[in-house]
Amino acid sequence: MRYGHFDDERREYVITRPDTPLPWINYLGSEDYIALLSNTAGGYSFFRDARLRRLIRYRYNNAPLDVGGRFLYVRDDDTGDYWNPGWQPMQRELDAYTCRHGLGYTVIAGSRGGIRAETTYLVPPGQTLEVWRTRVTNDRLTAARVSLFGAVEFCLWDAQDDATNFQRNLSTGEVLVEDGVVYHLTEYRERRDHFAWFACSAPVAGLDTSREAFLGAYRGWDRPLAVERGTLGGSVAHGWQPVGALQVTLALEPGESREVTFTLGYTENPAGHKFDPPGSGRPDTTRARAVIDRYRRAGQVDDDVEELRAAWEERLATLQVASGNPHVDRMVNTWNPYQCMVTFNLSRSASMFESGIGRGMGFRDSNQDLLGFVHMVPERARERILDTAATQLPDGGAYHQYQPLTKRGNDAVGSGFNDDPAWLVVAIAAYLKETGDLSILDEPVQWDNAEGSETPLHDHLRRCISFTLDRLGPHGLPLIGRADWNDCLNLNVFSEHPGDSFQTAPNRPGGVAESVFIAGLFVLAAREAEAVARMRGDEIEATRCRDAAASMTTAIEAHGWDGAWYRRAYDHVGQPVGSAENDEGQIFIEPQGLMAMAGVGLEDGRTRTAIASVRERLATPHGIVVQQPAYATYHLELGEISSYPPGYKENAGVFCHTNPWLMIGEAITGNAEGALDYYLRINPSAREAISDVHRCEPYVYAQMIAGRDAPTHGEAKNSWLTGTAAWNMVAISQWILGIRPEHDGLRVEPVVPASWTGFRATRQFRGTTYDIGVVRASRGDPLTAGSVEVVVDGRPIEGTLIPLPVPGTPRVRIEVVLG
Ligand code: BGC
Ligand code: NOJ
Numbered sequence: 001m002r003y004g005h006f007d008d009e010r011r012e013y014v015i016t017r018p019d020t021p022l023p024w025i026n027y028l029g030s031e032d033y034i035a036l037l038s039n040t041a042g043g044y045s046f047f048r049d050a051r052l053r054r055l056i057r058y059r060y061n062n063a064p065l066d067v068g069g070r071f072l073y074v075r076d077d078d079t080g081d082y083w084n085p086g087w088q089p090m091q092r093e094l095d096a097y098t099c100r101h102g103l104g105y106t107v108i109a110g111s112r113g114g115i116r117a118e119t120t121y122l123v124p125p126g127q128t129l130e131v132w133r134t135r136v137t138n139d140r141l142t143a144a145r146v147s148l149f150g151a152v153e154f155c156l157w158d159a160q161d162d163a164t165n166f167q168r169n170l171s172t173g174e175v176l177v178e179d180g181v182v183y184h185l186t187e188y189r190e191r192r193d194h195f196a197w198f199a200c201s202a203p204v205a206g207l208d209t210s211r212e213a214f215l216g217a218y219r220g221w222d223r224p225l226a227v228e229r230g231t232l233g234g235s236v237a238h239g240w241q242p243v244g245a246l247q248v249t250l251a252l253e254p255g256e257s258r259e260v261t262f263t264l265g266y267t268e269n270p271a272g273h274k275f276d277p278p279g280s281g282r283p284d285t286t287r288a289r290a291v292i293d294r295y296r297r298a299g300q301v302d303d304d305v306e307e308l309r310a311a312w313e314e315r316l317a318t319l320q321v322a323s324g325n326p327h328v329d330r331m332v333n334t335w336n337p338y339q340c341m342v343t344f345n346l347s348r349s350a351s352m353f354e355s356g357i358g359r360g361m362g363f364r365d366s367n368q369d370l371l372g373f374v375h376m377v378p379e380r381a382r383e384r385i386l387d388t389a390a391t392q393l394p395d396g397g398a399y400h401q402y403q404p405l406t407k408r409g410n411d412a413v414g415s416g417f418n419d420d421p422a423w424l425v426v427a428i429a430a431y432l433k434e435t436g437d438l439s440i441l442d443e444p445v446q447w448d449n450a451e452g453s454e455t456p457l458h459d460h461l462r463r464c465i466s467f468t469l470d471r472l473g474p475h476g477l478p479l480i481g482r483a484d485w486n487d488c489l490n491l492n493v494f495s496e497h498p499g500d501s502f503q504t505a506p507n508r509p510g511g512v513a514e515s516v517f518i519a520g521l522f523v524l525a526a527r528e529a530e531a532v533a534r535m536r537g538d539e540i541e542a543t544r545c546r547d548a549a550a551s552m553t554t555a556i557e558a559h560g561w562d563g564a565w566y567r568r569a570y571d572h573v574g575q576p577v578g579s580a581e582n583d584e585g586q587i588f589i590e591p592q593g594l595m596a597m598a599g600v601g602l603e604d605g606r607t608r609t610a611i612a613s614v615r616e617r618l619a620t621p622h623g624i625v626v627q628q629p630a631y632a633t634y635h636l637e638l639g640e641i642s643s644y645p646p647g648y649k650e651n652a653g654v655f656c657h658t659n660p661w662l663m664i665g666e667a668i669t670g671n672a673e674g675a676l677d678y679y680l681r682i683n684p685s686a687r688e689a690i691s692d693v694h695r696c697e698p699y700v701y702a703q704m705i706a707g708r709d710a711p712t713h714g715e716a717k718n719s720w721l722t723g724t725a726a727w728n729m730v731a732i733s734q735w736i737l738g739i740r741p742e743h744d745g746l747r748v749e750p751v752v753p754a755s756w757t758g759f760r761a762t763r764q765f766r767g768t769t770y771d772i773g774v775v776r777a778s779r780g781d782p783l784t785a786g787s788v789e790v791v792v793d794g795r796p797i798e799g800t801l802i803p804l805p806v807p808g809t810p811r812v813r814i815e816v817v818l819g
Helices: 211-215 225-229 286-294 300-316 326-346 363-373 378-390 420-435 438-442 457-469 516-535 539-559 590-598 606-617 656-668 672-682 685-694 724-736
Strands: 004-007 012-015 025-028 033-038 045-047 054-056 071-076 096-101 105-112 115-122 129-138 144-157 175-178 181-184 194-200 206-210 242-252 257-268 319-322 702-705 716-719 739-742 745-748 758-765 768-776 788-792 795-797 801-803 811-818
Touching: 004 685, 025 105, 025 326, 033 129, 054 257, 071 115, 071 129, 115 144, 115 300, 129 144, 129 242, 129 300, 144 194, 144 225, 144 257, 175 206, 181 242, 181 286, 194 242, 194 286, 206 211, 211 225, 211 242, 242 257, 257 286, 300 326, 319 326, 326 363, 326 685, 326 724, 363 378, 363 420, 363 724, 378 420, 378 438, 378 457, 420 438, 420 457, 420 516, 420 739, 438 457, 457 516, 457 539, 516 539, 516 590, 590 606, 590 656, 606 656, 656 672, 656 702, 656 724, 672 685, 672 724, 724 739, 739 758, 745 768, 788 801, 795 801
Parallel strands: 768 811
Antiparallel strands: 004 012, 012 096, 025 033, 033 045, 045 054, 054 144, 071 144, 096 105, 105 115, 115 129, 129 257, 144 242, 175 181, 181 194, 194 257, 206 242, 319 758, 702 716, 739 745, 745 801, 758 768, 788 795, 788 811
């Protein structure tokens, strides 16, 4: 069952009924001001940090779902009927409803009783406000008198404090009302130099700033007294819950439309400009007013929409494909890169599943997210690498998280997730392959953000490699620490008390648990580091990395192989995890695909066997589960993984992040059918038709789909902020379509099913546009099966790596013939 459809032409997903199984959201804004916006206009907004600078309230975990957001009420002033064009919070039946989620904007339209309201929501590029531009149309044959009410409930900035510290915060709320604008001033009197405001382009007929006055005692947003009455009372909030509620009255002739723009903004005043006049308690509103005035002018919003569209077209032009498979095309061309940008901007901080309070920027997460967007915004990738590396600890280890506002490591979580540093190597390698910008390696970068501690980035790379080598366990495999990629495999922690962190509770002394996964990842990283050292002419480092990769490979061969797949780990007492010797958790997905990526086990055929074992034991129609059999009970010696009911999350859920590793593994071992098959199993568009089962948005990946042990098998959770986005982008674009940046040029080596007659693609790479045409020649001819011939500007080349053209070459034409 579907709740809408893709409009590929406009790069929009069109939702045609408001009661989607879960809020289906979009993100507005990409730098400072970010808004989460659901298909019923729910959600919240913040300036840079979802916890510390939250502008409006949102109530997670509520009934009904999706409480809090951008409240718009249309009131027929002749009959008193009132309703929300986005359906929520009143849920009054609408005669028509659509929500178009586009790239950085959303348009929600609803109509009832012959009045239509269509609102475009967006965050103008480079600005710190959100705009709701509403067009109200009278579709009746008679004149109509209509009131439009816009309202927000302010969050008192720190979302955690706002939801907990009532003894204080019920007394701190303050507003200023001036010229029809509501300024939200809580804590501005003391240390804050920022405030929020809510304004409107039309003269306001009335306003309220006290929630109780607007809603009425014991009433909710679903039946605000002031809207019911049709007039706002001009309340001024002192403490309690400050809101901004504005009323505009419109007299509409038959067929007439009027536009009203509401703006919710954030303004920071520079030092010396806090109060006007200086020393008074009155905030200086000059800067805010300039923005408010700009959005009181008609036309500004259309210009912004155009600018957004143009920016996205330019960004997306880096890779476009026409394969004929709609699920491939729309994900590769639009939605997957879009999701990659959102995960890049937000890491794992704010979504319908991440409250914006708990998690900073993950070290491993940020490095992997980079793989999905480096081709679109290389300069921001560069900055991200330098920021992330500056949080690195002098021993090469990493804080597991860092804070987005300060960009400093998070002491509360600390370090000891021993896979973290290796991901920095992978990210740097990806950046270099995309851009060829070796200068980044010489950038001075701090250690643990300490002034004066700078050494060149290549030294950070070196210490990433040393970090693992300095921490080898009894089998010569890397020590796992608190956890590796699988945050829930806590083999040294032995967490016994409810509420204790599974990861950061004190580790049992002598933590010798080892990770076969990190071993594979290390080989991958060491190979990348070797290539980088070689390009820098550092033969000593190149040799060290080569030897380290070789000896780690030997350790994997000796202790990582279980007979038909790679083991996952060795626990605290040296027992294997992910082995046929275990009763549960016999085979894990993570190492199987990763070994192929690292080039381990390709020659002796083990990787092929491992990949076949995955298909036999872990693959379900809804994707590949993490492990089997699921853990039925809690295992102290394993940790959080066994805390989840079977089939969820790391305990045998389909953890979508890992599935692309198998797609890549299948592609590397030449199984084109297998690779695409896995790709389509978790592809959100391919799952659109089962939206009632999948339940999350059909246009973005979810972190998890419930596995076969769960009664809800096939149900997705944790959509949007997941490494799944980046890795699927890598799998489909680089390994299946086979368009892969390398240090010495672009490789084009598609591994697509025999049923594909070909595809076309354009890829911008280091300043040149590659027009790529792939055709299948002699289908089924055993003599040429599997061969790939590449012709560059009419000349056949040896192999599949296209040498870099003369700098400045605008276009290169590539023809690829698949046997
Ligand atoms: C989740 C993991 C996540 C971790 C972060 C766990 O509860 O299952 O997916 O990585 O929390 O700390
Ligand atoms: C989500 C976390 O953000 C990521 O870092 C981790 O690798 C996966 N969960 C698996 O545990």
